[in-house]
Amino acid sequence: MAEPRETIVVGAGVIGAACALQLQRDGHQVRLIDRDPPGAGTSSGNAGSISTGSVVPVALPGMLRQVPGWLLDPQGPLSVRWAYLPKALPWLLQWIRASKTERAESYAAALARLTLNAVEDWTSILEAEQRERLIHQKGQLLVSRTQEAGKTELFAQALRDANGVASETVDEDALRQLEPGLSRDFKRGLFIPDSGHTTNPQALTEALVALLQAAGGQFTRAEVLEVDQSGGQAQAVVTAGGRFPAAKVVVATGAFSLDLARPLGDRVPLDTERGYHAMALKPELALNRPTSDMDRKFFATSMEEGLRVAGTVEIAGTKAPPDYSRARRLLRQAKEMLPDLDTSEHRFWMGYRPSLPDSLPVIDRARNVQNVWYAFGHGHLGLTMAPATAQQIVRMLRAPGGRLDDNDFRIDRF
The missing domain is CATH 3.50.50.60 (FAD/NAD(P)-binding domain)
Known part of the structure; x- marks a missing residue:
């Protein structure tokens, strides 16, 4: 047989x-x-966000000017291990080409097809018990210390608007109502009400x-x-x-x-954006929703195990050992974002985001x-x-x- x-x-x-x-x-x-x-x-290691508003590609117009500064800062939002640079260079060049305006607009429209109904898609694939425990729809908050949005941020918002992403601008007082634990350094924000999150990705x-x-x-x-x-x-x-x-x-x-x-x-330009997270295990405060520091490019989310702060990009392949100084910096930045956060007990993690240049x-x-x-x-x-x-x-x-x-x-x- x-x-x-x-x-x-x-x-x-x-x-x-x-x-x-x-x-x-x-x-x-x-x-x-x-x-x-x-x-x-x-x-298991992501920020837990079900990002209905994530139609914005990673590479955006004007970002090329920021790349040299990022690369020279080993703890910046983008880091490339110099030993890995020859292998990463073709991917990085395609990533730079992807930042052209017309390409970014096309990619945003494609991302919308996979993200706009993300929370609804999750509630439909799960059964009632899992939905109740694991899926929460309280929106997503992006916060900034600046008084005015820069060109890149304005372009990102134009992509959201063009692709039907609902969002609300939030002033300093409204920020405190949404997230009372935020530092007074934050002056404004963007609230994306249709987004959701999970408190336990694994x-x-x-x-x-x-x-x-x-x-x-x-x-x-x-x-x-x-x-x-x-x-x-x-x-x-x-x-x-x-x-x-x-x-x-x-x-x-x-x-x-x-x-x-x-x-x-089959060959495609797949590489890894190595991501880190730091988990405050006894945070002594909670966020109501995933909250992103737009200036420093990370997310903070309250989870079942504690408060997780996740972000930054390291290009170093799958074989280099982790550089947990990046996670330690995330923990310090989380403390600056949330002054009452207790970070005395924590753990670090690193994982491999599978990424293509577009x-x-x-x-x-x-x-x-x-x-x-x-x-x-x-x-x-x-x-x-x-x-x-x-x-x-x-x-x-x-x-x-x-x-x-x-x-x-x-x-x-x-």
Whole structure:
């Protein structure tokens, strides 16, 4: 007898878990495979924000002028390890090209398709018990010490307005009403009411996998070695613990996705924006919603375990050891943002944001293998985009030829 063939999703981060659950619900027999527990990697360490307003790409017009200063400051919002610069340079050059006005406008429209309904998408993919515990819709607050917005901020707001993101400007007095613990240094803000957040990102991914298993899907802990293919068809997913025959394969392994994509003939400029967080374990205060310091480029969010401050970008690949001085600086900046914050007990973390220069993910069929699809490269927005990405994957697997004509997230766009 022929071995049964499953739809195999590789990668149990938030993107892979969401794809696996939606495919199981769509009638596939799904096996989700990862060497680590669900959500244990990068998906566990984010700021928890479900950013309905995140249509603004990372690269914006005028940002090029700021890059030299950032690079010369080892603790600035963007850092490149000099030993890694030769490898990072092609990605950085494409990132700079992506900052042109017309490109940024196009990317914002594409980001809107994955983010505008993010909270609604999350409430629809979860069941009542998980929604009540894990999803909170109290908006998002961006705050600044300056009296007036600069050109980059004004352009970002124009992108929000053009793409239907509801927002409200907030003066100094209103800031205190929204977040009483904020420093008096902050003079104004922007409130995005439709955004939401989770207080436990890892538990959110674990909930998706529990729903997958309740629906009849499987989760297997194993290190994936390769996708075995012949004649333009994937035959199996090969792991350190055995071989799993595959009818279809979805690769959603974040920053490590190219390890499986390259042998299938696919190359894209994927790199890692290494992100850090610091968690104040007994903060003695709470924020009502995720709050971003626009000047210093980080988010602070109250979580089940404490208050997390997350942000900054370090370009150094996946092999360099963490530089936890960046997390220590985040902790100091959190104290400046929230003067009554107790940071005496804390812990640090570093993870790998899988990022492409245009801030858009790859959600597409492999170019040369007809039954392999990709869902990776979500950068800072994996948590926000996970349900919409899963919906896109379901549509692709239903579509003739496994591709969609109106796809902003094509693998061959580079």
